[in-house]
Amino acid sequence: MELLLLHYPFTFLLIAVLILCWMYPTFRYFCMITVYQVWIFAISFLVIIIALPRGRRCENMKILRMAILSAKYVLGIKIVVKGKENLRTKKPCILVLNHQNSLDIMVMMQILPDRCVPVAKKEVLYMGTFGLACWLSGIIFIDPTGDASISMSSPLLQFHVLIFPEGTRNHSGSMLPFKRGAFQLAVRAQIPIVPVVISSYNSFYSQNEKRFTSGTSTIQILPAVETVGLSPDDVPKLTEQVRDSMMSAYQRISGMTNGGSHE
Template sequence: MLQVFLWCSVISIILYLTSNTFRYYAKYGVYLLVLTIISTITVLWILFTCRPKSSENFRFAIWSLHKLKYLYGWEFETHGKEYLMNDKPLVVLVNHQSGLDLLGLMELWDWRYHCTAVGKRSLMYMGVFGLACYLCDGVFLDRHDHAKAVQQMNAVVDQIHSKKLKVFVFPEGTRNRNGSMLAFKKGAFHIAVQSQVPIVPVVFSSYKSIYSKEKKIFKSGKITITCLPPVSTAGRTKDDIPELMNSIRNSMVETYNRTSSSVGKTE
């Protein structure tokens, strides 16, 4: 038995050193394993303290995921973080490239403030990870039921001022691995306009040089995170949403292109 274990270990080390594909799946597998462990500990802690639906429950997850970047050799250079370091309600828009975006979000997420994230409803059924997000006051929108999605967004609007929430949203609605950004969905803008709270656009530079699912690349490197100045929604109505959405997306695409120039020009 020991001999089999040693042979498997030697083969795994050789494959890790020589195969990009094996190395990619090994690293991503570790990421999923760590997420599961963190989620399990978070759920157990919430049950022990009897404090469900509190954003403060994210504290352990924030600390743990923040350390994970050192394992992968990912360095984050963050600009404009001061726009988020206050107790004011905000809607924070972030471009979405991978499930690994969580590592970058931990650079911005501060347990001292009430932060939550909006995700698709299917995430709630992703085992212990979905349960942990739900118990930490995550928001899940049902994109296949418009009436229910509107009801869920209205619930966020009702709480955003009373809890001074910072609501993190991926406005593209899904991961974009092809560079630049997909068209934005209106949900986050409806929340911001109805709440009359500022929007802070946040741009992660391209992962292409250090991470690619298609090319099976997963290596160390630097990512630039740029928090743009808050965009006021005071006095705006739902009729202003298309222009607001277009303007913010243009500024985020420009920032993405500028900060990602080292890995080639995009859109």
């Protein structure tokens, strides 16, 4: 036994980890989180090597998208997309998504269209290899504590723009009030808003319960909301209208009833 352990230490270590993951859900949770984070930062290094000679450009997002999305196979997560026809447009639009936790980074890559520029908080830029990979992929960084407005430059409006209107992660099993920046941008540019809803991860992931198993995440792409003819005065009503439709879809695809939460 000692001879086998000496010659195959990594095999025995792997077996020990698998046994502990099977016996202790909390241990599995931390292992899965560690694997996800290490995967993201390691794969980002490869993205940098490929993208650096090309410089900062939106086209690099295709590389980052494929690299990060591969994590779903490692974690055993299946992603089901509904309403794909609502995103089949070459015209610029604003995609708004609900924001739950870091898994959103991987899940949103499943529906990220070509020539799409996500918007992220400035802190992401300083997250090592991942931050640099995001910068090379053309992601827009804003300071949520300062002026978080997005420039209306003409080059930007040739792309789709992806924004999390809640402004921060939300673990409550609901949705935080939406900030109006995305909707102001859409109205000023007179381009449609496409609401995208990611279902609750609670069936396989819970930070509070320290639970992380394999499972299925559902993405519902809702019909585009036109903004042609709307003025800045219509932004508050538009914001609430979109949030209400996303909240209803979130509860439906998450299997919630009577507005209840999984948490």
